Amino acid sequence: MYTLNFDTADFTREYWQKKPIVIKNAFNDFEDPISADELAGLAMEEDISSRIVQTQAQGWNVVQGPFEDYDEYGEDGWQLLVQAVNHWYPESQPLVEAFRFLPDWRFDDLMVSFATPKGGVGPHIDNYDVFIIQGEGKRRWQVGNIGNHQQRGGDKNSPLVDDFEPIIDVVLTKGDVLYIPPGYPHCGETLTLALSYSIGFRAPSQQELLTEMADSLIDNNLGKQRFTSTEEVANKGFVSEQQQQGMMNLLTQLAQDPNQYQTMLGKLLSQNRFELDLNPFEQPISANDVIEAIEDGASIQRIGGLKVLKLEADKQAQLYINGEVVTVAGIDADIVAIIANEHFIDQDSLLKWSQQPALVKLVAQLINQGWFYFSE
Missing domain, CATH: 3.40.366.30 (50S ribosomal protein L16 arginine hydroxylase; Chain A, Domain 2)
Structure with missing residues (x-):
């Protein structure tokens, strides 16, 4: 059983999606729900998303799993990350339960990392809320302020950002929690062999909502209403502001009609980004x-x-x-x-x-x- 030592109502009011916070001793007598060896075993499975990030002189190198052996990575300077551990390792579910003061539709997954000294993934910004729970070992975390942070080296495809001025600089030990809202740059550095747990919460983007709505309309042969107008402007190549808004109002009508959006929204929010450990009966039961x-x-x-x-x-x-x-x-x-x-x-x-x-x-x-x- 994992019980949080802070007031969750106060947290959601003062910090949730507003600003980062370090909560020391958020768990009393914290016990790792999984061992490093068990995590390494999960990362050998084909269906489980995993990666190793190596710290190098010129940056960070990412190797995608599954993995057969770890000897080649040495004793320091790398980190193993395994996604959706809660899908495959039931003993980790009680840790997830501790954070169900937030709604299930937001919950993404439990990512677990094993890191050697000097291991890390580099400074980056997430587009989701994350709680980082420290298990065995120590890790130093720096968090910068929200703002206009440039991608590292000017590479528009890089998930990394340039170094930043920290507003939080802390060493996490067992049972500590760091909460980081979307948009805040952060970077972790491992000081000793360490296990840590990232519990992420996401919300759909405009792109995801529009894509899902379009697919739903097409699949159900709906959304065929066309724009109509009783006043036309004589200027040949001119589209009036009123007409522009009238066309976009067709989308507004869909967004305001529960019969149009509820099923779409329920299906979208209940989907998972990562594979589930589905285990149906070979012969259906009655x-x-x-x-x-x-x-x-x-x-x-x-x-x-x-x-x-x-x-x-x-x-x-x-x-x-x-x-x-x-x-x-x-x-x-x-x-x-x-x-x-x-x-x-x-x-x-x-x-x-x-x-x-x-x-x-x-x-x-x-x-x-x-x-x-x-x-x-």
Whole structure:
């Protein structure tokens, strides 16, 4: 169990998406949920996104995983980063749970890094919020102020930025947390062998929203209303400001109609950037199979990283899971909320649910999709 030692309501009011903060001893008696060897093992898997960043005299070199061996990298000057560890390593989920005072739709993933002395990834700016939790070892972090920071060496394709004047310069030790909002440059340097954990939170961009909306309109053969005008300007090559605004108002109408945007938004927000450890049954189970399993003592558990979302004021009786729509018509709203909010549903609850055919059918669907699994 991981319990935060700070007031989360005060944090969201004073710091969330506003300014960075160092929280010393944010966790008491912090224990690493994963070892360096276990992390290295995950980075050997084809389906798991990983990389090694080497610190060099002229900058940083990135090697993409998976990896077969680490001996060639030596004893210092490199860092292993593994994305979405919570998807593949269930023991890391309790650490994620500590940060669920923020909504699931924002949550991106848990990235874990193992770094040797002098290892780091260079000064950079993220377009998402991140909490950096220090495990074993020590790392020095510098954070600069938000502003106009140039990409390193003038390279427009580089994720790195030029050196900056720090407003935070701190050594993190076990249990410390550094929060950095989007747009603030930061850089970490490893002082001793270290494990650290980055919990990221993202929100969709205008590009993502427009792309998803366009795809939804095309897939459903919607959005065919055309611009009309009763007053035309005589000047041949002239497009009036009023007409320009009238055309753009067609998009505004879509954005103001829940029937047009809710399903699109639910699918977009429930998607994951990284692979999930889906494990569907080879042969689909039936409703009777579900009832038998529950009566034999089974509970159900959500796989790591899976987003199950319910949109407020959605009149379509839907859940959004992993970018897909799941109908929950006829199921009590309180139970739908439990499915959206809880990662684990115990046998006592399931025994009550087993009296409702629509619920049993839903549980079978969740398991057949590989999104949930039976657990003791």
